[in-house]
Amino acid sequence: MRSYRIKDVARINARTLPESTDPDYTFRYIDIGSVDSLGNITIPEEETSFATSPSRARRLAPPRSVIVSTVRTYLRAVAFVPITDASLVFSTGFAVLEATDNLDPRFLAYHCQSEPFIDEVVARSVGVSYPAINASEIGNLPVRVPSFEEQHRLADFLDAETARIDRLVSLRRRQLDVSVEAIAARAAEATGRVASLRDSLPFQQIKLPLRRAVRSVQTGSTPGGLQEYTPSGSQNLRPWYTPAALNGILSMGRADKAISLDQIDDAPTFQAGSVLIAGIGESLGKIGYLDHAATGNQQLTAIQPDGNSDGRFLAWQLWAAQEEIREWAQYSRIRIINNDVLKSFPIYLPNLSDQIRARKELDERRHDFERLGDAVRRFLERIKEHRQALITAAVTGQIDISTASGRGIED
Numbered sequence: 042m043r044s045y046r047i048k049d050v051a052r053i054n055a056r057t058l059p060e061s062t063d064p065d066y067t068f069r070y071i072d073i074g075s076v077d078s079l080g081n082i083t084i085p086e087e088e089t090s091f092a093t094s095p096s097r098a099r100r101l102a103p104p105r106s107v108i109v110s111t112v113r114t115y116l117r118a119v120a121f122v123p124i125t126d127a128s129l130v131f132s133t134g135f136a137v138l139e140a141t142d143n144l145d146p147r148f149l150a151y152h153c154q155s156e157p158f159i160d161e162v163v164a165r166s167v168g169v170s171y172p173a174i175n176a177s178e179i180g181n182l183p184v185r186v187p188s189f190e191e192q193h194r195l196a197d198f199l200d201a202e203t204a205r206i207d208r209l210v211s212l213r214r215r216q217l218d219v220s221v222e223a224i225a226a227r228a229a230e231a232t233g234r235v236a237s238l239r240d241s242l243p244f245q246q247i248k249l250p251l252r253r254a255v256r257s258v259q260t261g262s263t264p265g266g267l268q269e270y271t272p273s274g275s276q277n278l279r280p281w282y283t284p285a286a287l288n289g290i291l292s293m294g295r296a297d298k299a300i301s302l303d304q305i306d307d308a309p310t311f312q313a314g315s316v317l318i319a320g321i322g323e324s325l326g327k328i329g330y331l332d333h334a335a336t337g338n339q340q341l342t343a344i345q346p347d348g349n350s351d352g353r354f355l356a357w358q359l360w361a362a363q364e365e366i367r368e369w370a371q372y373s374r375i376r377i378i379n380n381d382v383l384k385s386f387p388i389y390l391p392n393l394s395d396q397i398r399a400r401k402e403l404d405e406r407r408h409d410f411e412r413l414g415d416a417v418r419r420f421l422e423r424i425k426e427h428r429q430a431l432i433t434a435a436v437t438g439q440i441d442i443s444t445a446s447g448r449g450i451e452d
Contacts, residue, residue: 058099068130069128120150151435278299281338311331312334320377
């Protein structure tokens with residue numbers, strides 16, 4: 042087994058989309074966020090044109106090449122480019138490695154996913170909040186290359202083993218998806234949105250426009266002077282949310298920014314107990330529930346229920362009706378639902394005690410789902426660590442591939 046530098050056995054960033062490209066040329070753009078730590082590439086459904094694409098959408102990576110993130114290297118975004126009919130263009134935040142004739146491209150990919158290689162990339166990265174490494178630095182990193190037959194045998198072994206692990210990961214994630222679908226179905230039933238079941242509900246309810254069940258509907262803004270926000274930081278700040286925070290089941294993700302309470306008149310206040318809805322674009326219809334005072338950008342609208350409406354019940358009903366809301370929205374070039382249209386959206390409202398009874402049941406189901414989610418996340422972390430250890434052990438010779446027996450490898 043001989044040792045080489047990466048640049049001795051692979052071409053680095055050999056292909057680039059030229060600036061003279063036809064402005065109407067379309068492709069699927071892959072950025073750093075499209076690649077996960079398991080080496081999966083999420084190919085977007087929508088194409089972008091060269092004219093409207095980001096200036097960093099210039100890197101070309103042919104099938105069976107290897108992409109290695111050179112920015113935010115702690116994310117471990119390394120992947121083997123799949124064979125696909127789609128035209129892919131990658132961010133210049135990737136280094137593209139193309140194996141030469143004496144190197145199995147799959148072996149190169151697994152080497153770049155091994156712990157020693159990634160640790161070296163991270164160690165050589167410069168910067169604190171946005172660590173980065175030059176592609177030339179990656180080219181100087183060492184790679185121990187066995188015979189081509191051994192490379193092929195090792196890649197076949199890891200292909201089979203990682204495929205088995207990836208199937209387990211897929212099944213676990215599907216378990217969460219099925220649970221969300223079940224909760225959504227039950228939320229539609231319990232809040233009365235399923236028309237065929239309304240007559241069998243254990244309570245009476247009326248259909249009315251949203252405006253008759255709320256005290257206020259207000260849209261956010263983007264004030265000047267926004268600051269970085271951490272929940273454990275200054276208490277003189279109010280979190281400022283964007284649609285990215287509306288994730289999960291009525292949960293609120295992290296607010297990256299905040300506004301000082303000294304400037305609070307510069308932005309609308311979203312009261313605790315409000316229902317948040319994204320009102321524009323691809324996030325339209327996403328729902329969250331605030332248990333604390335906050336504010337948000339102009340893509341978010343806060344619905345404050347009146348005294349006859351339980352905020353959680355209303356949030357559950359709107360969450361169950363996300364697709365209806367998207368269909369209710371107006372279309373121009375961008376899908377949007379303004380406040381007047383939103384206030385005309387039909388809801389089904391029983392008396393307050395029945396609202397509370399229904400939302401308590403749904404909150405309990407959500408609690409059970411969160412416990413399942415925690416268990417699945419723990420499983421995924423362990424299986425990812427095992428996958429990483431397996432790749433590292435195979436690439437570094439801790440596993441005898443001819444017998445697939447481990448020597449000192451820890452699961």
